[in-house]
Amino acid sequence: xxxxxxxxxxxxxxxxxxxxxxxxxxxxxxxxxxxxxxxxxxxxxxxxxxxxxxxxxxxxxxxxxxxxxxxxxxxxxxxxxxxxxxxxxxxxxxxxxxxxxxxxxxxxxxxxxxxxxxxxxxxxxxxxxxxxxxxxxxxxxxxxxxxxxxxxxxxxxxxxxxxxxxxxxxxxxxxxxxxxxxxxxxxxxxxxxxxxxxxxxxxxxxxxxxxxxxxxxxxxxxxxxxxxxxxxxxxxxxxxxxxxxxxxxxxxxxxxxxxxxxxx
Numbered sequence: 001x002x003x004x005x006x007x008x009x010x011x012x013x014x015x016x017x018x019x020x021x022x023x024x025x026x027x028x029x030x031x032x033x034x035x036x037x038x039x040x041x042x043x044x045x046x047x048x049x050x051x052x053x054x055x056x057x058x059x060x061x062x063x064x065x066x067x068x069x070x071x072x073x074x075x076x077x078x079x080x081x082x083x084x085x086x087x088x089x090x091x092x093x094x095x096x097x098x099x100x101x102x103x104x105x106x107x108x109x110x111x112x113x114x115x116x117x118x119x120x121x122x123x124x125x126x127x128x129x130x131x132x133x134x135x136x137x138x139x140x141x142x143x144x145x146x147x148x149x150x151x152x153x154x155x156x157x158x159x160x161x162x163x164x165x166x167x168x169x170x171x172x173x174x175x176x177x178x179x180x181x182x183x184x185x186x187x188x189x190x191x192x193x194x195x196x197x198x199x200x201x202x203x204x205x206x207x208x209x210x211x212x213x214x215x216x217x218x219x220x221x222x223x224x225x226x227x228x229x230x231x232x233x234x235x236x237x238x239x240x241x242x243x244x245x246x247x248x249x250x251x252x253x254x255x256x257x258x259x260x261x262x263x264x
Contacts, residue, residue, distance in 0.1 A: 003140075004146060017232075025057070042072060055071055055087050090145065093148040099155075099163065100162040103163045157183075161200075202229040211231045212229055215236070222235060
């Protein structure tokens with residue numbers, strides 16, 4: 001089975017940078033972001049409306065090009081997690097994690113017995129349709145699967161130390177918009193309450209040997225959160241980056257056209 005270099009690099013104290021896909025579930029998107037330097041691509045199922053068929057196709061486009069495919073599932077339910085992994089995801093992100101018990105349940109869904117309750121299916125997409133030793137595949141699958149839990153509520157932030165202590169959780173990821181919403185301070189990313197929660201996530205991750213994760217939407221946020229101690233980041237959103245770049249280009253064109261008309 002293919003290994004997960006992102007998980008290995010993070011376990012060695014390194015960094016991993018990629019991006020998120022919400023809208024452009026196209027055949028070329030994995031190669032496009034890989035050519036830009038992304039180490040992983042995180043496909044969203046929570047807000048995008050993407051189903052498992054779309055995810056399976058995207059996992060196939062990641063095969064053989066040297067990029068790690070990850071999936072954010074919509075919620076803590078077995079069929080979303082197990083099917084994403086069986087489709088070929090090398091890790092899952094689960095939103096709205098609020099307790100250690102929920103985190104343990106998530107980990108169990110990503111592990112085969114006796115460590116968990118993931119159902120066995122081999123010679124399928126996740127092991128590249130190859131034959132081979134089932135016990136070796138089980139060990140390889142569990143070793144490569146990156147488990148990301150999102151802290152997105154006040155309750156989750158209050159329990160982050162206990163969540164980070166759960167064996168099998170690899171990344172504690174701040175869901176910044178939802179976190180401010182559930183704290184009653186929507187969009188206030190400089191609010192002391194929000195910043196204290198962010199610091200608590202970084203400290204919990206550090207104390208328990210986990211990695212703090214974040215999605216910066218611009219270069220300023222990237223620098224700021226990197227300095228805070230976040231080591232895995234999905235830079236931007238596909239639709240936002242297209243929209244912003246297009247808006248800048250169109251602004252230049254309209255400005256230059258206006259100047260040209262004025263000179264006539």
